[in-house]
Amino acid sequence: MNPGDNKEFIRKIRLALGYRSQGGRTFSGVFPDGRAEESVELIRRIKNRGPDERQWLLARLIEEAKALNMMVVPVKDAQSAAKQIAKVAQEKETEWGGPKRVIAWEHPLIERMKLNRELQKKGIPLDFTIPGPAGMGTDMVRERVIASYIGVTSAEFCVASSATLVMKTRPGQPRSVSLVPTIHMAVIEQDQIIADLRELYALLKWDPYHKEEGLTNCMTFITGPSKTGDIELILIHGAHGPKELYLYVITG
Amino acid sequence: MSEIRTEYYRDGARKAQQDPVLQSALAAAQSRIGGATAKAYMDFPEGPGLRLLGHDIRMKAIENLDILLETLVENIQKKGGHVHFAKDGREATEYCKEIALSRGVRRVVKGKSMVTEEIGLNSALMEEGIKVTETDLGEFIVQLAGEHPSHIIAPAVHKTRREIGKLFSEKLGIPYTTDPPTLTQAARKALREEFLSADMGISGCNLACAETGHITTVSNEGNIRMATTLPKIHVVFMGMERIVARLEDHDILLRLLATGAAAQKMAVYVSYIGGPRTPGQQDGPEEFHLIILDNGRSRILADEEFREILCCIRCAACLNVCPVYGKIGGHAYGHTYCGPIGAVLTPLLVGVNRAKDLCMGETLCGACQAACPVNIDIPRMLLSLRAKLADGDPQWSVTRSSLMEKAFYMAWAGMVRDRRMYELALRAVSGAQKLLPRREGWVHRLPPPFHGWSIHRDMKPVSGKSFIRRWSETHGRRGEGGNEPR
Incomplete structure (x- = not known):
């Protein structure tokens, strides 16, 4: 296809709208970034949240998650999260046969957990999706993710009002870890819990770090374990994605 | 579904209504999702x-x-x-x-x-x-x-x-x-x-x-x-x-x-x-x-009457509350998009005449708009499509769907605007209806081309006297109004 066809396509839309040209309209002129100042103010408030408010958000998250059959487990530190994960790993069986295997993101928080030590005690091997030439390439990530019954990730944020985890895809943090294994476990710190989508979009757009990085080429929101109602509207978990979703919140 | 079967809407609708399994499935889906959505909007x-x-x-x-x-x-x-x-x-x-x-x-x-x-x-x-x-x-x-x-x-x-x-x-x-x-x-x-x-x-x-x-x-x-x-x-x-x-x-x-x-x-x-x-x-x-x-979307975009339908985000909320979809299901609509959204979108995409039954079949009850998360005025556009079918529209290449219907309504319009003609017609109909079969005093079957109206219901017989005439008989000829027949 040549670029001329694209122009023709847009021209047809313009004509349909009654314009001969852009007509002085620009993207930022028609759709001004209205929320800039209030977003910056909102982010400041989010970052200065007091302990009471943070506790309330955690409670809200737990309540919302319950209705979705998503397990939210507050733990006091990273090592406790690892202990909890290892305990569940021991209890659960693999879905597709084969030996138990866990795969985890390369992520500072997960590193702090010393998950390897806890899983070793149970005799369950753990792979980290380490990027780079010395780490895991695409083929290996694919192979290991398929062979694993548990995938461990962190997240950028968790939205309390809908129990929504927000995750970006980066080197070391492939998206398939939260998707292909039967059980998905995420670990976050309590101050990553935010109130609602309004706060989320303010942070994604105006927080300097996220503004610089952008959404990445794949950002995913996860709200509960996979589900379907396609057979007589009966709710069943684990249609294609994970059957179970655990979220460990490190309260510190 | 590139195959378009909108012409078979009536057949499809009839078959669907005779299918007890489908009927219970549709009723269950509507009662479960439709009500929950209405409540969730309040929350x-x-x-x-x-x-x-x-x-x-x-x-x-x-x-x-x-x-x-x-x-x-x-x-x-x-x-x-x-x-x-x-x-x-x-x-x-x-x-x-x-x-x-x-x-x-x-x-x-x-x-x-x-x-x-x-x-x-x-x-x-x-x-x-x-x-x-x-x-x-x-x-x-x-x-x-x-x-x-x-x-x-x-x-x-x-x-x-x-x-x-x-x-x-x-x-x-x-x-x-x-x-x-x-x-x-x-x-x-x-x-x-x-x-x-x-x-x-x-x-x-x-x-x-x-x-x-x-x-x-x-x-x-x-x-x-x-x-x-x-x-x-x-x-x-x-x-x-x-x-x-x-x-x-x-x-x-x-x-x-x-x-x-x-x-x-x-x-x-x-x-x-x-x-x-x-x-x-x-x-x-x-x-x-x-x-x-x-x-076909740029053509819809060009018409301000129908542009609004492009706001649709395909959530299917309108299907879950529509009394027509709830009886006939999705297949009767004969194309990809069914329910109220389909009744507007399909005619605009495949041809208004070809898919005329879709927009004619809806009830205009307004449930779809109330259920729509972006409040699309579907009933308004259904009416616009029907107007095009009644009068024809060169822009959309719509031909009048029924000349006889148009002729009938023109005759009707002429008659109701002429008091003498109206009274005459009333008397003629009230006389003629004596020949029609009755059930418990109601007209049980109308003759063609009106028989469609009496398939599922009996009709009250037409009175030989207009309301104005009766009013003047019971309240005296010189009432408040000045419109009584002379």
Whole structure:
């Protein structure tokens, strides 16, 4: 296809709208970034949240998650999260046969957990999706993710009002870890819990770090374990994605 | 479903009403989802007025669609994605076929997408010997059965667990069962193999974001994430109107979509996808192609009377409350889009005369607009379509659907404007109706061409005296009014 066809396509839309040209309209002129100042103010408030408010958000998250059959487990530190994960790993069986295997993101928080030590005690091997030439390439990530019954990730944020985890895809943090294994476990710190989508979009757009990085080429929101109602509207978990979703919140 | 069967609406509707299994399935779906959605709108922190805000965001996007698409394309190309514009379904399927054939694609997995139904993509790819597998559980069931979806988000709503059990035991070789979890697990297993061996994943697009250059996909099952993560190539089909300007527009619209579709606060999975795998990333497709489709949409856009229908976000809330859909199901509508949204959109896409029964069949009760998360005035557009059918419209190449009806109404209009003619006609009808069969004093059957009105009900006989005449008889000739016949 040549670029001329694209122009023709847009021209047809313009004509349909009654314009001969852009007509002085620009993207930022028609759709001004209205929320800039209030977003910056909102982010400041989010970052200065007091302990009471943070506790309330955690409670809200737990309540919302319950209705979705998503397990939210507050733990006091990273090592406790690892202990909890290892305990569940021991209890659960693999879905597709084969030996138990866990795969985890390369992520500072997960590193702090010393998950390897806890899983070793149970005799369950753990792979980290380490990027780079010395780490895991695409083929290996694919192979290991398929062979694993548990995938461990962190997240950028968790939205309390809908129990929504927000995750970006980066080197070391492939998206398939939260998707292909039967059980998905995420670990976050309590101050990553935010109130609602309004706060989320303010942070994604105006927080300097996220503004610089952008959404990445794949950002995913996860709200509960996979589900379907396609057979007589009966709710069943684990249609294609994970059957179970655990979220460990490190309260510190 | 590129095949258009809108001409068979009446047959389809009749058959559906005689199918007790379908009737109970539709009633269950409507009572479960319809009511829950109405309640969920009340639970928005902003209140149900959020729907009106959603409408404004969508309408502004539609009215500046050229600018939004240019911005989207530029941003996606920056991230290494390819964008193709297709003026019709044929062009769109050709692009996709070309990509598939030039890369030796043998197996395709698909996320649910109405727009690919609209252009008949599956059959076009299968003709080339490519295996195409629908992966949404409902779509998978419907595809195995060789049928078409009957609901926009619950494609297999018309099928019972017994039928599905029988289908799976035949096609998947599992022991017969009617247990939904076992059936779901069987599909999960079969489709996991497809995901892992596919060369290409195809998805639709719910609402692209122009500002950031991402398409979005929304699902509860995770099948779209699978189809857009595991295969080497990802091809997106997007109706050209499915876009918003700013990232924060999704704050309102994603909530409205999840609520309208299934009374959820959020869908389980929402993904923003903006291009292929970047250096250093360890999964995701190597190629990303976005195909933006017109296929009749710019013609709708050009008509201010119907432009509003392009605000639709395909949540199917209108299906879940429509008294007509609730009786006749999705297949009777004879094309991809069914229910109230289909009754407007289908005639505009395939031809108003050809699909006239769809807009004539709806009741104008207004339930669809009240249920719509972006408050689209569907009844208004149904009426506009009917007006075009009554009077003809060269712009839409609509011919008068019934000359006799028009002649009758013109005669009627002439008669009711002439008091003497009216009184005369009343007396004539009241005399003539004595010849008609009665039941308990009511007229039981009308003669052609009026017989349609008496199929399901008896009619009260016409009085030989007009109201004005009776009034003047009981209240004296010189009442307040000055309109009595002389």
